[in-house]
Amino acid sequence: MRAFNFSAGPSTLPLDVLEEAQRDFLDFSGTGMSVTEISHRNKAFSAMVEEGEALLRDLMNISKDYAVLFVQGGASTQFAAVPLNLMHNKKADYVVTGNFAKKAFQEGKLYGDAECVASSADQTYTYIPELSNIPFRDGTDYVHICSNNTIFGTRYPEFPKTKAPLVADMSSEILSREIDVNQFGVIYAGAQKNLAPAGVTLVIARRDLIQNPLDICPTMLQWKVQDENGSLYNTPPCFAIYVAVLVLRKLKKLGGIKAINQINEYKAKLLYDFIDNSSFYTNNVVKKYRSIMNVPFVTPNAELDDAFIKGAAKEGLVSLKGHRLVGGMRASIYNAMPVEGVKALVEYMKKFEKENA
Ligand SMILES: *Cc1c(COP(=O)(O)O)cnc(C)c1O
Numbered sequence: 001m002r003a004f005n006f007s008a009g010p011s012t013l014p015l016d017v018l019e020e021a022q023r024d025f026l027d028f029s030g031t032g033m034s035v036t037e038i039s040h041r042n043k044a045f046s047a048m049v050e051e052g053e054a055l056l057r058d059l060m061n062i063s064k065d066y067a068v069l070f071v072q073g074g075a076s077t078q079f080a081a082v083p084l085n086l087m088h089n090k091k092a093d094y095v096v097t098g099n100f101a102k103k104a105f106q107e108g109k110l111y112g113d114a115e116c117v118a119s120s121a122d123q124t125y126t127y128i129p130e131l132s133n134i135p136f137r138d139g140t141d142y143v144h145i146c147s148n149n150t151i152f153g154t155r156y157p158e159f160p161k162t163k164a165p166l167v168a169d170m171s172s173e174i175l176s177r178e179i180d181v182n183q184f185g186v187i188y189a190g191a192q193k194n195l196a197p198a199g200v201t202l203v204i205a206r207r208d209l210i211q212n213p214l215d216i217c218p219t220m221l222q223w224k225v226q227d228e229n230g231s232l233y234n235t236p237p238c239f240a241i242y243v244a245v246l247v248l249r250k251l252k253k254l255g256g257i258k259a260i261n262q263i264n265e266y267k268a269k270l271l272y273d274f275i276d277n278s279s280f281y282t283n284n285v286v287k288k289y290r291s292i293m294n295v296p297f298v299t300p301n302a303e304l305d306d307a308f309i310k311g312a313a314k315e316g317l318v319s320l321k322g323h324r325l326v327g328g329m330r331a332s333i334y335n336a337m338p339v340e341g342v343k344a345l346v347e348y349m350k351k352f353e354k355e356n357a
Helices: 015-023 043-060 074-086 099-109 223-228 238-254 256-276 302-314 339-356
Strands: 066-071 091-096 113-119 142-146 166-169 186-190 201-206 294-297 329-332
Touching: 015 238, 043 066, 043 201, 043 238, 043 256, 066 074, 066 223, 074 099, 074 142, 074 166, 074 186, 074 201, 074 223, 091 099, 099 113, 099 142, 099 166, 201 223, 238 256, 256 294, 256 339, 302 329, 302 339
Parallel strands: 091 113, 091 142, 142 166, 166 186
Antiparallel strands: 066 201, 186 201, 294 329
């Protein structure tokens, strides 16, 4: 039986996409070769990269002013690529709303005067700082935020208006809700949460901002070089890109981001409503900042949390253990988590509560 996989990443992919990849695994696009064997310079593959870019432009309404890149190294490598491409004045502001935001900030400090201008660490990252009160500095090269905080289960309901270009790590929510790309200088996202298997990272970058990477920027991290080479400067993660394209085709067929967002809102509401109406389960996040992708929660004590996770796994509800920084449980309910998975989780939560309250 296929599990309902609530892993934060790598995470569940649509079953029909996996089946299609399996069906075509030995013969990609009639080439008589597997997509894992084919040259990335083969037309059949480069057409796939072009289609991926075109689908992203279509789904996210990305103009020609932006480059759309498939790169490697995960979102964590982009923590360095951001300052290496943008930090000409060696000055950048960071909003620290969780562990990944903090890591990005620490990486930024390696290259210049990076400052944490707002943080929600005082309340263990259970909220997003009030945007109108953030003391952004003048003369910065960019402002960095993490739009959805995977570990703590928060997200920005809206984004700050900044003088400097806004850079956002959207790894755990890319393609899950409608956003206006034009509000951002750069968006990046490791694909292994909402888009593809691990190995590929998406970068959407305003072209006018990326023409002068710092002298010390490695060639591989120069977005300009990746853009000039259509993401084929070197051997890309072919299989991950291929699966990403299958996922994007499916999303388009479904009706795009608006359609998936409605489903995501519905799934999140099922879970949050149940938690809020229960005196047994708790989610600590300030309501208006709750993520619709990552839902952390606890029972009354850590022993019950353990029992909950073990019992859930027996019923095919897996990877519900919270991140080690917060403990408890976390249900990651990305685009590919079916509604039935969330319903099954809520049913199990009811049962567990009855048996243990
Ligand atoms: C998972 C995650 C990362 C780390 O991604 P890698 O691809 O493993 O480097 C960074 N930021 C956010 C918001 C994440 O959810």
